[in-house]
Amino acid sequence: MDKLSTSETLTLERRNSPFSISIMDLFVNGKDWVNKRNFAHDFVTRESETFGMRDVYFMDREQILEKLFKQEKRLSQLVQNGELTHEDVLAITYIQDFSGPFRLHTSAFIPTLEKQANDAQKIAFLEPARNYRIIGCYAQTEIGHGSNVRGLETTATFIPETDEFEINSPTITSSKWWIGSLGIAATHACVMAQLIVNGKKYGIFPLVVPIRSLHDHKPLPGVHVGDIGPKMGFNAVDNGFVNFDHVRVPRFNLLQRYINVDRDGTVTRPQNIDPRVTYSSMVFLRVGIVNSMGKELAKAVTIAARYAAVRRQFGDSNDANSNQETQILNYPIVQYRLIPLIAKTYAMLAMSHEFYKQYQICKDEMEGGDFSKLKEIHAVSCGLKKWCTDTTIYGVDTCRHLCGGHGFSEFSGLNSSFSNLYPNIIWEGDNFVLAQQTARYILKSAHSFLESVANGSNIRSPNGNDPTNDVFNRYPNNFDSVKFYPWTQKSSSEIASNPTILIELLAYRFSSIAFDLTDRHYSK
């Protein structure tokens, strides 16, 4: 037998698949996304001179930034001409897989304005932002405070004499740091600051603060701004620092959807807005992360599976007809590393659709004033954000190691993927901080379930608004007295092939671990 070429090997492997890849694609990704993705792919291929990324490997940072600025410019022009929609741009950005200096403008500055600006502010800030006449960033984190947002030290003090706010960050620890799009690109920042009116502190609120001149892009007076320097990844994003030396902005610049300061310094909060909506926008950001992780892991397992199929190493003692070495995919120790990751990819993709649906329902209900699902969605979003980002990032690492030396080359695509995804375990709630929040929610729920059972007041949640409580009801803390469970007297293969029973088992496991921990925690 002649040796098989790489493409012959791949053809054979693909022929082994018992399902149609394109039907699976539609099933997993949905027709809309498949169309969008194909459209984006065609666009990038057609405009490959601007959008082709083959040459970035050998470019320095400045060259890459220049290339990305050109891409952004082209896209914004096409949007303004009406040739592309905003969704088209997102799809193109997605398949480009390369964050640039406008990333936070699009992903944080604009969404914050959409959510927190009033109508006049939308005209003043959102419209020019959408037309790239101003470029913004989201400036929350300071050197001294990341996870503990309440500890932020930058102040915004109302100055009645001039009807302005004065932004001040006099210390090193109060300097904004890590702010994407700020280092080079931003003309404006949405600054999270301690609001002080008439000597009273009102908490952290967002203000739009001009950073650089719209004429010559020089920092404005009192603004000390720059790039924070080289990072593990994400180097085409210009994370920056800024501190403010008594910088004044008009009172108008405080985003007014959730708070209002009058000309005379009266502070009001709109009545028809529940303060919990702020909380819900954190959930929104995490839903976005959770949604993207499955697609990211899918890229990595595709690279690794393909490589493991064509890479041959050591002799094939099982196949006398072959004069070729064994495909490494056939080694158990390779399968052990790769195949569970492929399964997790599918699980993550499927879950993300369902979770997004749940989130939409919760959001719609909140708009009608019903916040009953928010707590649960929040706890789940914390847990999923941690699990999905950990699984994806360390999954990408497993794929990289699987490729041996070639995984270490930038050309594998797995190194930039690992480094650029990495901050997802840090931002929008550090994973360890989030894990504690989910754990706390579960313990509290289990504890109050037990208490309500003890005093006879427990009921199952009426509209499925408290699925955690429902699980506790299904598997209450009476495991010793139950004689028959859905899996009782079933063989392990019967159980393994029955999804309903598997879910029941998971619920049982969840409940029993939760009660066990609750017991230990509250008896301390």
Next chain:
Amino acid sequence: MDKLSTSETLTLERRNSPFSISIMDLFVNGKDWVNKRNFAHDFVTRESETFGMRDVYFMDREQILEKLFKQEKRLSQLVQNGELTHEDVLAITYIQDFSGPFRLHTSAFIPTLEKQANDAQKIAFLEPARNYRIIGCYAQTEIGHGSNVRGLETTATFIPETDEFEINSPTITSSKWWIGSLGIAATHACVMAQLIVNGKKYGIFPLVVPIRSLHDHKPLPGVHVGDIGPKMGFNAVDNGFVNFDHVRVPRFNLLQRYINVDRDGTVTRPQNIDPRVTYSSMVFLRVGIVNSMGKELAKAVTIAARYAAVRRQFGDSNDANSNQETQILNYPIVQYRLIPLIAKTYAMLAMSHEFYKQYQICKDEMEGGDFSKLKEIHAVSCGLKKWCTDTTIYGVDTCRHLCGGHGFSEFSGLNSSFSNLYPNIIWEGDNFVLAQQTARYILKSAHSFLESVANGSNIRSPNGNDPTNDVFNRYPNNFDSVKFYPWTQKSSSEIASNPTILIELLAYRFSSIAFDLTDRHYSK
């Protein structure tokens, strides 16, 4: 109470230490190394214009290479003047912590010549290499073969007519790839090739092959050589590729310590050399890796512990006198991540001294012709290489994540550490391949122990040459019948505080798992 400054916090923390740091330093590292390290530190500080590394963060690859070439040049001059010894240079390189384009010249080309060249070859190649008149690399891996060294395709064919070897690598898969110091620096390569004499294949042997002209550094005829491009880390090392189009070298260039080809093509292997010594040089390289890992992890846990001590986040509800936030080091979830790593660092450092001693004994015995310890040392070196590199590399990652956002900055030092250490899980035996070797050794040993017990022939190893067999003898496969173990009727705190019992427990665990696996494996 006033807020503590960073240095005040650190002073307080350090005061908490119940032992003297400098005595611990001497105990862990030994006086020789402490002196060498301090010497190196002074040297680098004194010559900071050349050796200071503060500015590398903002340099591009070319600038870094230039800087490193300057350092190498200065060091080589000082060695040639007799102002520095080879050991001094190693210490300086160690604290510089930055591999450059001469790394493989020093760490692979020279050692290979020391071990495998005969006296005439030492004069021809080793002396000019030591004086930097030629720069070499170690060219083993090819595109098609890494782990499977026997599969290498580059050939070295004896040409009787001209008394030469012809080096040939006609295909993509036979191209050498990944070769450090080859991309830019090397003038010579130690090429591992299939030796063919009179049509007969003799296996893989090393030949010295000139790569670039000593006059203008241009590639020599028939040599196609270059840099393999950007990598996850290690970018100041010029990993390169080369393929050979019928390149001729004198017969003399085959390294002759372990093989000899006569003028007339007669192949002989020296009688007083056991072929297993080749095998022992793989062990040597792994011993080196194992030895360095503890020191590398020590750097990372030092950075993380220090940062966790000075980083404060969220309120301190336990301390009413404090107006400061809690040091993150005080959070259990931070301790849970960091403290076991500190313990592992100490364990690794201590182990590495002991393991090196064992290796030296084994080596000395081999020089006297006694190879009885080699098998065990080989299996242990595989297992330790895997464990130490995994623990260190993912430990560095844990330290990085512990530092929150600031871990993601290059200035944390943890990203370059992670990326540069990473190839240790790939080279000198991929970790998964090595794990299988250790596992195989243990299963084989357990199996033959059981067989020898069954036929009454088992004895404990006479000079401690087979410690694995000794452990099996101590805890043979009779667990059901034993009534009394050293830990029987002891409390867990008695056991935990008694190192002798802990080691016995480990031996018990090792033995029982090994027999269990053996049983399952051989009964298949």
